Amino acid sequence: MHLSLDERKLFIECLDRIKNEIEHPVDNHTAEIVASHIQVLLDYLSRFYERQFITRRKVNSDVLTKFEKAxxxxxxxxxxxxxxxxxxxxxxxxxxTPGYFGDLVKKETGKTAQELISLRIIEFAKQQLTATDDDISIVAYDLGFQYPQHFSRMFKRVTGISPTQFRKQISIGYN
Structure with a gap:
């Protein structure tokens, strides 16, 4: 996580409050106060985590550009x-990290990284289905699917039609 100097200061202050409370003699309120301080710390961390997606737009944009290129x-x-x-x-x-990357992509694009990957796979699939007469299973294997039915399921989920139906629509369009 990327923290500003002020955010680091707040983080350390929260940790110090927790430490000070733990070091004092235990009474009926200790557990509740420690839990409250931990909750405040977690709330700050959530704020800082989400804020970094706003304050680091240029860096995030560069990451997205690199992702799209790859x-x-x-x-x-x-x-x-x-x-x-x-x-x-x-x-x-x-x-x-995969988690941070996924959060960044979602915040910046509104789609998950997996959704963007699936959309790109389907673009390639459409190109291959249009440009070749290869069997659907060959197209699936070329795209890295171990099982053609997984490819067909993804294709239908993304496009609303099966690869076979897509091919039929393309051939009708050319006639």
Whole structure:
């Protein structure tokens, strides 16, 4: 987490309050006061975590640009044989933890990283289904799916139609 100097100061003050309360003799109020201080600390941490997505727009934008570039290059560079790309794969590319990366993508785009990956996979699938007569299972394997039915399910979830129906619509459009 990225903290400003003031935020670090607040964080340390909260920890000091908790420490001071724990070091005093225990009475009927100790547990409640410690719990309250911990809750305040957690509230501040939530605020700081969410704020960094607002205050670091330029950095976040750079991360998204890098992610989008890597996403486009994944299949162009022949990585489909390595499997379907994952959030972890792209988080590693942009040097972030998967959780933080996912939060950043969601805050910046309104979509989860997995949704964006799925949309890109479907774009590639549509290109392949349009440009070739390859069997649906071949297209699925080329995109990194171990099982063609997983590909078909994703395709239908994203587009509302099956890959076969998509192909039929394309062929009707060309006639």
């Amino acid at each position: 996403l486009k290059e994944y299949y162009a560079d022949g990585h489909g044989k390595d499997g379907v790309p994952t959030v972890n794969y792209f988080a590693e590319i942009v040097n972030l």
